[in-house]
Amino acid sequence: MDRRSTIGLLILLLGSPALAQSALTGHGVENIRDHGARGDGRTIDSPAINRAVQAAAKQGGGVVLVPPGRYLSFSIRLLDNVTLGLSAGAVIEAADPDIHGRHYDAPENYLEQQFQDFGITHVHNSLIYADGASNIGVVGPGMLHGLGLDREGPGDRWWQRDSWQSARALGISPKEFMLRDPNEAAQVGRANKTIGLMNCRNVRLQDFTILQAGHFGIIAHGCTNMALDGIVIDTDRDGIDIDCCRDVRVVNCTVNAPKDDAIVLKSSYALGRKVMCEDILIQGCKTSGYLMGSLLDGSYRPSDYPAPDRIGVLGRIKMGTETNGGFRNVRIADCLCTNTRGILIGIVDGGTMEDVSISGIVLRDPVNHPLFVHHGARMRAPKGTPVGTIRRVRFEDVQASGVDPRYPCGVEGFADGPVEDVSFTGIDVQSAGGGTAADAARDPEYRRETSLEVSYLKTLPAHGLWARHAKRLSVRECRFTTDVPDARPTIALRNVQGAQVDGLSSSKPRGEAVSAQASTGIVLGDVQVLA
Template sequence: MIRRSLLTGVAALIALPAFAANGLFNVRDFGARGDGVTLDSPAINTAIAAARRAGGGTVLLPAGHYLSFSLRLFDHITLLLAEGCVLEAANPAIHTGGYDLAEADLPEQFQDFGITQFHCSLIYADGADHVSIIGRGLIHGKGLVREDPGARWHGATGWIAPRSADPKEIATQGQGLRAIGLKNCRNALVRDVTILEGGHFACHLLGCTNSIIDSITVDTNRDGIDIDCCRDVRVTGCRVNAPHDDGIVVKSSYALGRPVICENIIISHCQTSGFETGSVLDGSYRLSDYRSVDDIGVLGRIKLGTESNGGFRNILISDCLCENTRGILVGVVDGGVLEDVVVSNIILRNPVNHPLFVRQAARLRAPAGTAVGTCRRVRFDNIDVSGADGRYPCGVQGIPDAPVMDVSFSKLHVVSAGGGTAEDATRTPKEKRETSLEVSFMGPLPAYGFYGRNVRGLNLRDCQFDVEKADARPAIVLDDVKGGRIEGFAASQIVQKNGTDIAIG
């Protein structure tokens, strides 16, 4: 059995210097049973410690069922989950023991507890260099929790109460929040593994540089892949099913205790979806009845900007397939500058809300005095959308004191249900300055193809908006949009309010 497991993943090991130089550490040699009953995390951590003393190495979990609490990785350590391996997150309510305690610092004033705390993970590393989690095995987050205490101390001044005084945080001690958490790591690699029910976050990188997430499969009931305050990260060839939360999301939170820009991020050749949890792995692709808090439907989207304290720069999202999810949402709400974002070569099938949207707001969940953010230079190109809900066209929404700037859409083809009424055409959507990134509060929009408000520099070229049912709304509605060009539409198809310098035709 061990020999078969070694053969599985040989290709992944060829390029790992740690394997060649420092050898292999089989967890069964350190007492792991792999029977699904014995708690194997002490043995696995002993194998990791042996590899660490040797200067690095590959810790092998051969085929078997390993029950585990926290596993911490260190410099030049590779965790190899061989084909036929199941690493199951233990449940503190059932099994003796618990996960490593959350970090002792107290910085989660401006973001949720789980975004900040990483040590309470099934597999984690903090400040490690050349750390890897690879293999064809399965990580089952069965014993992980899906909720955390949330953000604390909003608007607090003066002394912040210690964590030990908060009953909600006391209750989290010993619980596991995520399947994989990598914090302040360099040259990290997550490849080929499968994650089922990954906890609050299935695969979460915070403050990491020069790292890769490649060809992993995530089928979970909260967040899939989170990239926060990172630089030079590639997410490639991944399949993420996350009906209850974001599929792949890029953030720039205050989780490191300071604003840190998230930049040079590539998300390519990935698939996201919002089918029933577990149904992608079993091949049934069952529709989920989850409606989220706004009663619209599933999530599972690709998103940029849930938290935006540090801002975003040089982000590429390309060659992805999104099916039965919310659309692609980009923007800033907590200060920071978002610039030079490209979304290209995307297929969106059956999005449950706006297929493509850029949002600027001023929630400002950030230190006092933080300025309203800036959103500029965003490009959408070569995107096909089918099965869209007629109530929710594509759009751009800024705020009067911080309009979105320099946005373009080209080679965009959207087919929606249509069916908008004359009453819908007269609607003036709500305009909220202090909101999260989500735009569902606007309700049905007064255009069937595109809606823009508070924008400076908008360009639509080679765009086509088709409806399956007759629609009484105009194709495009612009409100306080100044500067730009709309090609391929007659003036009669466009309604402008408070706009100037828009070339049409």
């Protein structure tokens, strides 16, 4: 096939003239069928796909073309300068170890899961993975179907850190280490991620669809200069996990994930050291928590998943499940979140979170708090790690409707770890209302050692905004309305130093306001302030 014909074929299959031209600049195209792939949904085609990847890499890089068909696969290993091109009508299906044998690549490293669970510690046990590769991509309108991927792991052992020894310290391989634990031994040869990336540079993931993604749709550790654009994920566990990465753009993606997080930023210890997650943009994305598969078939059926806290589905945008390295310079903008939990960010394992901007968000029928900042001291981290810091977080231009009245917006720190410099500007929240005087008088449970989730607080004593253990809180031009009268104050503050409230609008009848105690630097009215 001559160059002009090849470019034409790539434009037809991948739908991108620019991508087709750039992919062919100095490099070639390897069609996986030329390397023995059948695409009949019965033959294991991963050996042929990996031969095509190796052939492209040997030539200095290029496109590995996946034409229409259904390709049953175990682990596919991306190499430097190789882009996997998924044609329209192409489906790569994760083989089922219980049917086809346990032939996925084994978990790769010596870190094990000392400070995070099994699922996020390894990437080689994925349908598609890259480890230390540069200039790689997965692009095109095809699909990755994680039918044979696991959705659960063997559990974690981080809590055994006082007696824990790594495989390296014991002088054995990770696989040998795992074989000592029958739960982990059962994972060898299985996979739980659709795409796993570790220490990669210059990554492009664009325009494909993932269905039933396993434990993770896309998880990236320690990657730099990575773009995720136009991806659709319909799954029942995590959609997109960005962990310890720098310079990442997640734009125009749609993620349905009723049983876990849709898009989440982490800063775990999976690299064996503290690494900050920084310079991240999440923009123009849509998240939801409908029944898996109902996004792609257009039925948008509700999921009955209650979650361990019995509140309901997840499917949200979140920062901070693990926080060892911290977060810096993060912008989440212009996103639509429907039938999900609200946006939750925080620090729980040490680390610093600073300079975070969340703006232009529309939340419809959030399952819990529309916006929440949480600082806890779980400290799933090496001994001696100090508690973390949260400062300079800005929420602006957020519209939330259909809010459960039990769960207002919130800021929750702890006595020796107050949350600093959080601002709410132009926030409009509509909830059902109906809070009682008993709700207004509640003193929510205080937990210093806690994970990021805040459902333990239960019904809060404000219908608009709750804050405890915070410094320099700003609330400007915000509107909190209720469908029926609510006996709680609009804003309730506890142990907050230097709060400023300006331009507050609320529909709550003034006659039902809870009496407030004066505090320096705050405007009273629908605001309750207690030391």
